[in-house]
Amino acid sequence: MSDEAIAVFQVEARENLELIEQGLLDLLDRPEDRDLVDAVFRGLHTLKGSGSMFGFDALAAFTHHCETAFDRVRKGEVAATTDLVSAVLAARDHMRQLMEDPSGDYGAAGDLLLADLERAVQEADGAGPPAVVTPGLTTWRIKFDLPANAFKNGANPLALLAELREMGEARVVADASRVPPLSQIEPTDHYLAWDVTLTTDQDRATIEDVFIFVIDDMNLSIEALDEARLGASPVQAAAVAEPVEPAPAKVAAPVAAPVAVQAAAAVANDPVEASGAKTAKAVESVRVPADRLDELMDRVGELVIAQSRLTQISNSGTDTALRAVSEEIERLSGELRDTMMVLRMVPVATLFGRFRRLVHDLARETGKAIDLSTDGETTEIDKTVIERLADPLVHLIRNAADHGLETAEDRAAAGKPATGRIRLSAHQSGGEVVITIRDDGRGIDRERVRAKAESQGLIEPGAVLSDHDLLQMIFHPGFSTAAAVTNLSGRGVGMDVVKRTIEALRGSIDIASRPGEGSEVSLRIPLTLAIIDGLLVRVGQGRYVIPLGAVEECLELSLDEDLRSRGRSFISLRNSLVPYLRLREMFETGTPPELHQKVVVVSTGTERIGLVVDQIIGDHQTVIKSMSKLHAGLPTFSGATILGDGGVALILDVGHLVAKGQQQEAQMREAI
């Protein structure tokens, strides 16, 4: 088996395990939901089958036991109790381990888990509905065929037939009548059909289960030859009414099928056509390695740079034809960039989904009742960003569960409902996505934060700090207010790492907390890391880019106003004072101020400041290049970009500048 095939199996198995987990977690809320039970069972069965196909024998064997146990839930013999579902969840983690590390020796751990599972099943047995009474022997006529892509998808009809044979006395007749001559055959398509007569004590549902993985795409009719004993349901009766022909093919979706499939459909009949539509449906989504997307993104970035050079050249000449082409290319590359962005976007639901399990485990570990609700899961964000957000969010949720939420008794004493709530929400705001984690716990204890900060020498004893600054203390390395280090959190390696990770994503983190009512951490993350729309400005001789998403407005700063405000650096903007920074002074350009300086007002959502520049050049699609290691320590800049003329412009870090401006304002206020 090639490494590539195994890697594909592992990717799919991971997804499958994720679905199993989600299904199990949903099952905790809705234990009666048959669809969920079926979905989980299908997941286990697939994992077992594909695991054994790819040589993951330990995984297949272990999963087989879980599947057998869970089968009893599916058959309605035992109830999906919380303990049982939790045992399967634990087993799922073990499967993941077996999948990731097939050569590891986990036999003993697996046996323990299976013993737990067995116990949970037995306990649930008492709670569950009575076992279904097995009917006597019945003879069934089973006709089926498989979709054209069955071979390619690894379906194994021989295994299906073997399973049917295991149920009782079976007579299998292959129907090769639809196999076309060699010149017309699509060699890997499936054209066979079967007619099986089976005498068994099993019921119809059990027979259908044999086909559980292919049933969506196949034609299947199951007809009881002994109708008196087992009435057929209306749907099945419809299939029986036409026993010679397979059940009607599903309506083909109006999607263009690939040419090869259409050709195959032309020579064969209905079932192939139906599966042709299926193939077309599969084409709707394609799995692409992320690094290929990154590569494409790089290319688009280079194209955008080349395009801005072209624009610059065409604008400097008088060639109208060149200008027309240049504008066309500008529009196209803009569209290409937008399409590229969308390609990389994934809904945060993929991220939020992981936390349900985390909260489930946290609730069991801490003994607290925790309710996780999520909001805005359809908000989309760059895939790379999503991946890098996972760890910080895990930390924040652990913190909320461990430090934030009180025990049930404390909550009752405080007059709160016993179940603590953690709310995870996301929404888009301009070029950013805001993710908030809110809990309704005890809130951050300011006194303890202060005491800890003083004992660590972060602040002078008795120093006057704003509430905001005090809360910022928790982002210091090594800072933790938890009295005891628990398994979950309190090691003090959390919040500073969280903050650094978020800042590395060009995002910002903010925390708000009300004593007794809970805390809220908000993360503001840019939608993408690669290309931004920027405002190109000139300060002295240098050119700089301000992310356009942060720009609120541009004003002129007259010489009078500039002189008048010297030493105060505030402008009055619609009755509110906005502090501003003279970039010319900050960057020490050594040039005299222009006659008509401009103020670019930027904000980070809540705070805003003005940046005084010499000239506003215009908007600029900015491909962000990261700074060299040598310059990584410069907080004023978040990166650099290459301009159309080949020059370099630094990208201003708005968050940092706003903080600096606010600091300046605070100092001014103190001075006054």
Added chain:
Amino acid sequence: MTKRLSIDAALVVKNAAVIRQSILDAFEEDDTISLDLVDDQAVDLCGLQLIESARRQARAVGKTLVLERPAAGFRSVLDAAGFLTDAPSDDLQFWFHEGSAQ
């Protein structure tokens, strides 16, 4: 004349396209094709389907397709797949050279 076509590759889905082409090419060369399958050759349903398809091709173009030797090794797969249940005599003749000689 009989063209002997020896097929060493396993008669399975991944080789199906190649085997199909080599049989089609052989049909171009001669009126009678004898497939020489190695003993204990791996076979799956897709491979069986391909041989069935080749038989149809022979009938359609008025040529003859036979197996060089009885495919005893295929019996279990053919049986499991239900190809041998109520099989007409020409099927048994084709696969196992049973019954009257062709």
